[in-house]
Amino acid sequence: MEEKLIEVQNISKSYGLKGHELHVLKEISLEVFKKDRIMVVGPSGVGKSTLLHLMGGLDRPNQGDVLFRGESLFKRSDRFRSQWRNEHIGFVFQFYHLLPEFSAVENVAIPSMVYLKKRGLTKKMVLEKARHLLDQVQLADRALHRPNQMSGGEQQRVAIARALMNDPELILADEPTGNLDSATGEKIQALLLELNEKNGSALVVVTHDEKWSEQTNRLITMMDGRINANLH
Numbered sequence: 001m002e003e004k005l006i007e008v009q010n011i012s013k014s015y016g017l018k019g020h021e022l023h024v025l026k027e028i029s030l031e032v033f034k035k036d037r038i039m040v041v042g043p044s045g046v047g048k049s050t051l052l053h054l055m056g057g058l059d060r061p062n063q064g065d066v067l068f069r070g071e072s073l074f075k076r077s078d079r080f081r082s083q084w085r086n087e088h089i090g091f092v093f094q095f096y097h098l099l100p101e102f103s104a105v106e107n108v109a110i111p112s113m114v115y116l117k118k119r120g121l122t123k124k125m126v127l128e129k130a131r132h133l134l135d136q137v138q139l140a141d142r143a144l145h146r147p148n149q150m151s152g153g154e155q156q157r158v159a160i161a162r163a164l165m166n167d168p169e170l171i172l173a174d175e176p177t178g179n180l181d182s183a184t185g186e187k188i189q190a191l192l193l194e195l196n197e198k199n200g201s202a203l204v205v206v207t208h209d210e211k212w213s214e215q216t217n218r219l220i221t222m223m224d225g226r227i228n229a230n231l232h
């Protein structure tokens with residue numbers, strides 16, 4: 001049995017809009033183990049991104065908790081959660097969230113630029129690794145471009161490279177190949193699968209891309225705020 005990384009415990013999430021409560025997630029529980037490859041599917045608006053954000057400690061549930069190696073995320077401070085995320089989680093946002101004033105290579109490097117001393121790294125080492133990651137997502141020749149000088153698919157690949165910067169144990173990826181042609185999408189998929197195999201990084205991928213379905217060990221289908229998990 002692999003080590004349990006994440007335990008989602010009975011979380012509910014609603015958004016309050018002027019008396020019209022929108023119950024997006026209803027008492028969802030879910031476990032993620034090392035080496036897992038999980039695919040999350042469901043119709044638009046069902047709450048896939050919301051669930052991923054809660055698992056990454058980016059947003060708070062109204063009820064329930066998320067444990068990482070048995071430790072509560074939501075009983076701790078925002079500061080704790082952002083340090084924890086920086087250290088353990090690679091998050092690929094559906095809409096990338098690159099910093100507009102920085103180049104591609106700087107965007108990729110940012111997660112390692114904090115706690116440089118603690119990690120025993122120099123800026124030069126970090127930028128070298130960022131360039132290597134850009135190369136792995138086929139963007140070596142776009143290193144100095146800013147986000148607004150890149151296509152959507154290029155920005156998506158920068159966001160993926162950034163998520164890999166700190167060798168995360170868990171990669172939470174929201175439609176990571178949604179904006180890519182099929183050949184480029186396959187290369188990105190191969191890169192994520194290789195990390196899963198070599199380092200044991202767990203993958204939770206929200207995707208409509210059929211190519212993922214043969215590659216995952218669990219399929220989570222979301223419907224009406226609940227999940228239905230199947231082993232492949």
Ligand SMILES: Nc1ncnc2c1ncn2[C@@H]1O[C@H](COP(=O)(O)OP(=O)(O)OP(=O)(O)O)[C@@H](O)[C@H]1O
Binds near residue numbers: 042051
């Ligand atoms: N901050 C917010 N305030 C109010 N409602 C929100 C907020 N964020 C999301 N929602 C609503 O919550 C629901 C779930 O949103 P979410 O982004 O998780 O869906 P999704 O499954 O990722 O959809 P998609 O496939 O289109 O990306 C949607 O109906 C959305 O309108």
Ligand SMILES: [Mg+2]
Binds near residue numbers: 048049050094174
């Ligand atoms: Mg979404």
